Amino acid sequence: MSERFDIFVSYSNANKDIVEKIVNTIKFYGVSCWFQLRDSKQHFVEEINQAINNSKDFVVFLSNESVSSIMVRNEISRAIYQLNRNPSYDIVPVVIEPLTEQNLEIINLFxxxxNWLYIEKYHDIESLVLAIFEQASIKLKIDEHLQSTYSTEKEVEKIRLKEQNKYLNAYALQHLEHIFPKYSSPTVLDIGCDTGENVLxxxxKCKFRFLMGIDKNAGAIEIANTRATENVEFFCCDVTSDDFFRQIFSHMQRHHILGFDIIHISAVLLHLGRVEELLKNLYMLLSPDGTLFIQDEDDGVNVVYPKSQYFDDCFYVWEHSNESGDRNTARKLPAMLRDAGFNKIDVLSSAITSVDFDGKYRxxxxxxxxxxxxxxxxxASYFDNYEAYNLLPKVKERHEQMKADYMEGKYFIMLGxxxxxxxxxL
Ligand SMILES: C[S@@+](CC[C@H](N)C(=O)[O-])C[C@H]1O[C@@H](n2cnc3c(N)ncnc32)[C@H](O)[C@@H]1O
Structure with missing residues (x-):
């Protein structure tokens, strides 16, 4: 039997870049798409017709090029045929640029x-995608959406994370050393503690009365428990589960904790769905004068000088890795924190740079x-698109030379x- 898709994507190759971004966001929510690079030699009419028949809905991106494309017009005709046969089939036209009067007249006939959606009315791609889902009556599996496939179970990631922490701890400690002394004997919660090694x-050098660490990875918690002491406890818990609050509350009661003075959450939010929900729960778990400390990433702040295709390729690969999570998380947090009820929100620093350290650390x-x-x-399963997968050998080939140039001080790097x-x- 042929493969089935949630959405057939009809578009013109001239709009490939923007359409690909939208499609990647759609897929990010677990909604499957028939989306192929346009090559008439590869994709015959029969194959396309079959894909339209095998898709539940049809999204067409309208531009002057797509409206003039015979291929797109054929696809629209086919979709209308489907709609006539099956009233639950949805066609969602999305206008991605102003259409000329003539093109508007033609496409209006079809x-x-x-109801048409207009890209300019949405402040970001995610909002547009949610509007497409609404119009196509697509229901999301809320618990799964946006959660990345990140895991610390792979050996190579264990090594990378350990090294990353050696580096980032120097930054985090600059801040934590000011937070801990505010409390005489603080209770601390660490969300996403992994094996507990790094948080310990x-x-x-920070004094605390009790440290509770939680992580959804049972294997990591087993190792963490070899590090537990009378005032350090680790347990397995998924912070996105509906049960999260009840679970943590029962542990708090056992240790006579009314609220946490410090909640620490490092390199976790980017991997989660429903961050807003979690922040609301953390607000309730924090003691009245407690502090929430977050370390998270945002590639929007990345700067490299001088410019090089190598870095652009690396950033593209990160963006399209299924394990990287939402690499624009940090910019969203101040507003989310405010909505969750937090009052005093401070961005303490927002980048690490190659000039902060020398030699080995560099x-x-x-x-x-x-x-x-x-x-x-x-x-290929590591990536959400083939372009990123195809870049990998190219990056590997240039890596040694780029690193040598960087070590000679030819590049400045700043990462969000x-x-x-x-x-x-207040
Ligand atoms: C990048 S690691 C960071 C570990 C540690 N906080 C650090 O800074 O080294 C992300 C951790 O978050 C955990 N995690 C991811 N999703 C989670 C969830 N829904 N509930 C609890 N832990 C989660 C992962 O298992 C992993 O140990």
């Missing part, structure tokens, strides 16, 4: 009776981010890593 290193910064052998990218605190009191 699609004039339908990070808090080594080299480590490179390896952590730009060494493709440490990306755990073993096969945010450290944010939020409290309940």
């Amino acid at each position: 699609l004039g009776s339908l 290193v990070r808090f080594e 080299e480590e910064l490179w390896d952590l981010y730009f060494n493709p052998d440490l990306w755990a990218a073993d096969d 890593m945010f450290f944010i605190t939020a409290t309940k009191s």
Whole structure:
């Protein structure tokens, strides 16, 4: 039997870049798409017709090029035929640029009776995609959406994360050393503690009454428990589950904790769905004068000088890795924190740079981010598109030379890593 899709994507190759971005966001929500690069030699009419028949809905991106394309017009005719046979079939026209009067007249003949979406009305791609889902009556599996496939179970990721933490702890400690002394004997919660190794290193010199660490990875928690002491407890818990609050509350009661003075969450939010929900729960778990400390990423702050295709390719690969999570998370947090009820939100610093460290640490910064052998990218399933997968050999080929140039000081690198605190009191 032929493969079935949620959405057939009809578009013109002239709009490939924007359409691909939208399609990637659609797929990110777990909705499947028939979306092929346009090559009439490869894709015969029969194959396309079959894909339209085998899709539940049809989204067409309208531009002056697509309206003039015979191929797109054929696809629209086929979709209308489907709609006539099956009233639950949805056709969603999305206008991605102003159409000329003539093109508008032509396309109105086909699609004039339908509701059109206009890209310019949406402030980002995610909002447009949610509107497409609404019009196509697509229901999302809320618990799964946006959650990345990230796991620390791969050996190569364990090594990379450990190295990354050696580097990032220096930044985090600058802030944590000011937060801990505010409390005489704080209770601390670490969300996404993994094996507990790093949080214990990070808090080594910080005094606390009780540290509770939670992670959804049972294997990691088993290792963490070998590090537990009478005032350190680790347990397995998925912070996105409906049960999260009840689970954590029962552990708090056992240890007579009314609220946490410090909640620490490092390199976790980018991998989660429903971050807003979690922040609301954390607000309730924080004591009245407690502090939430977040470390998270945002590639929007990345700067490299001088410009090189190598870095653009690396950033593209990260963006399209299924394990990288939402690499624009940090910029969204201040508004989300405010909506969750937090009052005093501070962005303490927002980047790590190659000039902050010398010698070995300088080299480590490179390896952590730009060494493709440490990306755990073993096969195509690591990526959400083939373009990223195809870039990998190219990146590997140039890696040694680029690293040598960087070590000679030819490149300045700044990467978006945010450290944010939020409290309940003003
Ligand atoms: C990149 S690691 C960061 C580990 C540690 N916080 C650090 O900074 O080294 C992300 C951790 O978050 C955990 N995690 C991801 N999703 C989670 C969820 N829904 N509930 C609890 N833990 C989760 C993963 O298992 C992993 O250990």
